[in-house]
Amino acid sequence: MAKFNLKINGKTRQVDVDPSTPILWVLRDHLDLQGTKYGCGIALCGACTVHLDGMAVRACQLPVSAVKKQEITTIEGLSETGDHPVQQAWLEHDVAQCGYCQAGQIMSAVALLKNNPNPGDADIEAYMSGNICRCGTYARIKAAIKTAANK
Amino acid sequence: MKNTYSRRSFLKVSALSGGGMMLGFNWFAKDIKAANLAPGGLNVDPEWVQVNGYIKITADNRVTIMAPNPEFGQNVKTSLPMIVAEELDVDWKAVVVEQAPYNTSLYVRQFAGGSQSVRTTWKPLRAAGATARQMLREAAAQTWNVPVEEVSTKAGNLYHEKSGKSATYGDLAAKAATMPVPTDAPLKPVKDFKIVRSSQKNVDGVNIVTGKSLFGLDYRAPGMLIAMIQHPPAFGLKLKSLDAGRSRKMPGIKDVFTITVFPEGYERAAFDTRTFNELVVVVGNSTWEVMNARKKLNIEWEPITETKETVNAWGRKREELIPAGLESSEAHLNKMLEMAQKPATQLRKDGDPESAFQNAARIVERTYTAPFLAHNTMEPMNCFAHVTETEALFVTPLQAPEFAEKTLAKRLELPVEKIDIQMTRMGGGFGRRAYPHYMVEAALISRQVKAPVKLVYTREDDMTYGIYRPAYTATYRAALDAANNLTGFHVKGGGIPEHAVHANRFPAGAVDNYLAEGWEIPSNITIGAFRAPRSNFIAAAEQSFLDELAEVMGKDPIDFRLELLKRAKENPVGTANDYDADRYAGVLKLVKEKSNWGSPEKSGLHRGVAAYFCHNSYAAHVIDMTMKDGQPAVENVYSAVDCGIVINPDAAANMVEGAVIDGIGNALYGALTLKDGVPEQNNFNSYRIIRHNEIPRHIEVHFVENDIDPTGLGEPPFPPVFGALANALYRATGKRYYRQPFSKEL
Structure with a gap:
C-alpha cells in the first residue's frame, strides 16, 4: 500500500492503495465516483474512459502509480448538471438505451472534439471505435457528436 | 378521512397528508377484458388485489407517476408513465416519474422479457389514469354543483365552460380522494392522444449523461465487502481440491471458501440454470485486491459425471440430462x-x-x-446481498424479480416476506439477467461471511459462465x-x-x-x-x-x-x-x-x-x-x-x-x-x-x-x-x- 495524491475533477484526493491498482478501481472503490464504468478490464470497450490532462485514456489499464501530477477528469467532472455541450447533444438526440456505456462514449467524444472540433464521419468512426455499445446506439452517438461540434 | 375503496380492488384511493390524492393501482393486472376497455368505459374486476403503482397529485398540483420498471434500455421507465399521463390528461413536462419503492412483495408478474412490458400494462395503465381523472371530475362537479358530464379537463386543469369555473387538479385532489372509485371511467378515444404517440425524452437522460449511480455495479453500502467467484475453466469440469493458502495471505482478503449454488437433488425452476455446481469464492475489501488474490488460488479440477436433474417449469416437470465430457464446437x-x-x-x-x-x-x-x-451485457453480472439466517436484502440488476424471489426463498429457506429485492437500472439484459444464479451466489457468500457483500463478475467470468x-x-x-x-x-x-x-x-x-x-x-x-x-x-x-x-x-x-x-x-x-x-x-x-x-x-x-x-x-x-x-x-x-x-x-x-x-x-x-x-x-x-x-x-x-x-x-x-x-x-x-x-x- 502507498499513499497517492491525485488531482481529480479539480480537487486533490488522497488514497492509500496498492500502487498497481488501476485508476478505474481507485475511482469506484475508494473515491465513490461511480460514473466511470467497468466493462472489460483490458482497454477494449471504452466504458472506463476518463481524461488525463484532457487526453482520453482507459482507466482500467492505468495504474495509480503512473499518474503523477496529471489532472484526471471523470464524467462527474465534465458537468454535474449535464450542461456540457456534448452532454446536451446526447440529451437532444436521446441517445441512451441502457446507458451503461454512455459515460465512456461521452468522455471519448469530448476528447475527440477537443482535438478535432469539426470531425467528419470517418474521423468519428476511427476515434470512437474503441467504445462498445451493446444496445447499438452508435448512429445516435455519431449524430450527437456532429450536433455538439456545431455548438 | 373516509376510505371508499374496496380492499380487494385493483384501484385504491387515499388522501395525502399535505392535501392531495394518491391513487394506487396494479400495473400488471392483466385480466382486464378487452371489451371493457373500448372507448367509453371500463369495468373494474373486483378480484384484482395487488396494488403496486400509484399516481400522486399534491395540493400544489405536482403530479408524480411511479414506474416499477425493470429497465434495461427498452425505455419503459418513460413510456409506461406516458400512458398513465395520457389518460389522466396532464402536461407531460410537469410529471415527475418516481422510481418504484423497494418492496418486491408488491411486484408480482413484474418481468422484463418477451417484449411484454407495454403490451401487458397498456390496459391497467390507461384504466388507472382514466379513473383518477374521473374522480377529479366528480370532485369538481360536487364543488361547483354542476353535472359531471359538463366538467372537462385539459393539461392538469378542470373546467366548467358554462359557468367559467376552473381549478387545478391539485386544488381538488384532496376532495377527489374522498370520492368513490368509479368502475366506468371513460377512456380517451385513440385519435385524441396527445402524449402517447408523441416523442418524449428518456426520464433518466440527465442521470445517464452525468454518470449518476444507477446500475447494480454502482451500489455501495457501509461495511460492504467485495466478492468474486472462480468457476471451472471448462464446462464438464468440477472442483476437486482447493488450496487457498496463498490467496488468504494477500492484502485485503477476508476469506476464501466454496459454495454450492444448487445442491444435489434440488428441483430447479425454469430460470434456475446451474452451470457450475460448486464455486470457489474470494472475499475482500476492494475489487483489485480480490482480483489479485483470486489469481493465487491453487485449484484442481476433475471431470463431472453424467447426471439427471428435474426442472419444474411452472408446474411442468421435465428431466434434464447433463452429459459428462469436454465438448467442442467442431x-x-x-x-x-x-x-x-x-x-x-x-x-x-x-x-x-x-x-x-x-x-x-x-x-x-x-x-x-x-x-x-454470449449476451455480453456491458455491465457484467453483479449483485449486492446482505443475508442473515432470518432475512435477505438484494440490490441488483435483474429482469425477473418474481422468479428470482421464489428461487431465493427456496434456496435460502426464507419466507418471501423476508426477502427484499431492490432493482437497479440494468446495463443491458438481452435475456441474461432473467437467470438469478448470481443472486443465489451473492446470498450464500453474504451468509458465510456475515456481512454485506457485492459479488462482481469480471468480463471473463461473465463470458465464460454459459447461459x-x-x-x-x-x-x-x-x-x-x-x-x-x-x-x-x-x-x-x-x-x-x-x-x-x-x-x-x-x-x-x-x-x-x-x-x-x-x-x-x-x-x-x-x-x-x-x-x-x-x-x-x-x-x-x-x-x-x-x-x-x-x-x-x-x-x-x-x-x-x-x-x-x-x-x-x-x-x-x-x-x-x-x-x-x-x-x-x-x-x-x-x-x-x-x-x-x-x-x-x-x-x-x-x-x-x-x-x-x-x-x-x-x-x-x-x-x-x-x-x-x-x-x-x-x-x-x-x-x-x-x-x-x-x-x-x-x-x-x-x-x-x-x-x-x-x-x-x-x-x-x-x-x-x-x-x-x-x-x-x-x-x-x-x-x-x-x-x-x-x-x-x-x-x-x-x-x-x-x-x-x-x-x-x-x-x-x-x-x-x-x-x-x-x-x-x-x-x-x-x-x-x-x-x-x-x-x-x-
Whole structure:
C-alpha cells in the first residue's frame, strides 16, 4: 500500500492503495465516483474512459502509480448538471438505451472534439471505435457528436 | 378521512397528508377484458388485489407517476408513465416519474422479457389514469354543483365552460380522494392522444449523461465487502481440491471458501440454470485486491459425471440430462449435421408432405447453422446481498424479480416476506439477467461471511459462465411441381440442447403439404433466453431459404412472400397459425414502398430483404450494402415495423436502430466457440462486437400506423436483420450464406 495524491475533477484526493491498482478501481472503490464504468478490464470497450490532462485514456489499464501530477477528469467532472455541450447533444438526440456505456462514449467524444472540433464521419468512426455499445446506439452517438461540434 | 375503496380492488384511493390524492393501482393486472376497455368505459374486476403503482397529485398540483420498471434500455421507465399521463390528461413536462419503492412483495408478474412490458400494462395503465381523472371530475362537479358530464379537463386543469369555473387538479385532489372509485371511467378515444404517440425524452437522460449511480455495479453500502467467484475453466469440469493458502495471505482478503449454488437433488425452476455446481469464492475489501488474490488460488479440477436433474417449469416437470465430457464446437457442428439426416420428432403436419416431395419436379434443400452466442451485457453480472439466517436484502440488476424471489426463498429457506429485492437500472439484459444464479451466489457468500457483500463478475467470468444462446441447425426443403408451384414445405430444426422451430409460424398455413420437425442434442453447456429466443436463429434460416426459393422459382422475393401470405389469409391451411397474415404483409408492403424496392439498384449497392413475426409484432428490413476491400459495408437499412400503437416514436425508433445494429453485429461476428469444454472467447479481444465503424451509414425506421393495442417492440425487429443481411450478402458476393457468423464465410 502507498499513499497517492491525485488531482481529480479539480480537487486533490488522497488514497492509500496498492500502487498497481488501476485508476478505474481507485475511482469506484475508494473515491465513490461511480460514473466511470467497468466493462472489460483490458482497454477494449471504452466504458472506463476518463481524461488525463484532457487526453482520453482507459482507466482500467492505468495504474495509480503512473499518474503523477496529471489532472484526471471523470464524467462527474465534465458537468454535474449535464450542461456540457456534448452532454446536451446526447440529451437532444436521446441517445441512451441502457446507458451503461454512455459515460465512456461521452468522455471519448469530448476528447475527440477537443482535438478535432469539426470531425467528419470517418474521423468519428476511427476515434470512437474503441467504445462498445451493446444496445447499438452508435448512429445516435455519431449524430450527437456532429450536433455538439456545431455548438 | 373516509376510505371508499374496496380492499380487494385493483384501484385504491387515499388522501395525502399535505392535501392531495394518491391513487394506487396494479400495473400488471392483466385480466382486464378487452371489451371493457373500448372507448367509453371500463369495468373494474373486483378480484384484482395487488396494488403496486400509484399516481400522486399534491395540493400544489405536482403530479408524480411511479414506474416499477425493470429497465434495461427498452425505455419503459418513460413510456409506461406516458400512458398513465395520457389518460389522466396532464402536461407531460410537469410529471415527475418516481422510481418504484423497494418492496418486491408488491411486484408480482413484474418481468422484463418477451417484449411484454407495454403490451401487458397498456390496459391497467390507461384504466388507472382514466379513473383518477374521473374522480377529479366528480370532485369538481360536487364543488361547483354542476353535472359531471359538463366538467372537462385539459393539461392538469378542470373546467366548467358554462359557468367559467376552473381549478387545478391539485386544488381538488384532496376532495377527489374522498370520492368513490368509479368502475366506468371513460377512456380517451385513440385519435385524441396527445402524449402517447408523441416523442418524449428518456426520464433518466440527465442521470445517464452525468454518470449518476444507477446500475447494480454502482451500489455501495457501509461495511460492504467485495466478492468474486472462480468457476471451472471448462464446462464438464468440477472442483476437486482447493488450496487457498496463498490467496488468504494477500492484502485485503477476508476469506476464501466454496459454495454450492444448487445442491444435489434440488428441483430447479425454469430460470434456475446451474452451470457450475460448486464455486470457489474470494472475499475482500476492494475489487483489485480480490482480483489479485483470486489469481493465487491453487485449484484442481476433475471431470463431472453424467447426471439427471428435474426442472419444474411452472408446474411442468421435465428431466434434464447433463452429459459428462469436454465438448467442442467442431464436434458439435459435425454432430448437428449428422442429426439433421436422422428421423426427428414431428411438431406439425398438414396434408401429405411425403407425397408432395415424392412427386416433386424439383426439390430445394438447404441447411443452416449458427453457434452459441454470449449476451455480453456491458455491465457484467453483479449483485449486492446482505443475508442473515432470518432475512435477505438484494440490490441488483435483474429482469425477473418474481422468479428470482421464489428461487431465493427456496434456496435460502426464507419466507418471501423476508426477502427484499431492490432493482437497479440494468446495463443491458438481452435475456441474461432473467437467470438469478448470481443472486443465489451473492446470498450464500453474504451468509458465510456475515456481512454485506457485492459479488462482481469480471468480463471473463461473465463470458465464460454459459447461459448462452443455443447452437442451432435447421434444414429447409421445398417441393415444386412441374408448373413451378410450391407444393410442399419441410422444416427440420435442431440444436444444442434445444431446437428453434416454431411449428405454427409462417409459412405454415400457406402451403398445403407442410411438415415441421425438431431434434435436440443434450449438452453440459448451459443456455438461456437471448433477445427473441429461437426466432433470432430460425428467422435467419427461414428468410434466407425463402429468398433462395424465390430465386429458384423466378419470383421477386417480396412478391413471393406476399403471394404466400395472401394464401394464408384467404384460405389458410390449419387453424393453429400464430401470425396475422394481413399485418405480416403490411410490413412487407411498407418496406417495399419506403425502400423504393424494384427500382434499379444503385451502382455498387446490393439489396436484401427479410421479414418476420415474433413476440406479437411484425418487422421487415431492406438492407443495401457494398463490399469494400472484401469486407461488407452496410449503406442503408429501411425498417418497417407493426407493433400496434407506438407509445414514444423516437424512443421506439432508437430501439429498432439498436436491433438493426445488434442484428448485423451478431450475424457477422457473433460466436462463442468451445474447445475441450473451454470457451475460446473470454473478452472483447476474442469476442467481436460490432463497433462504430461497422454500422450502417443510414437507418430509416417506419412504423405501420394503426390503432391496434401495443404488441411489443424489444425483440421483433431483431430476428429479420440476420436474413436481410444474408440475402444482401448473396447479392453482393454471389454466394449464399448458410453458416453464422457470416464474416467467417466471406
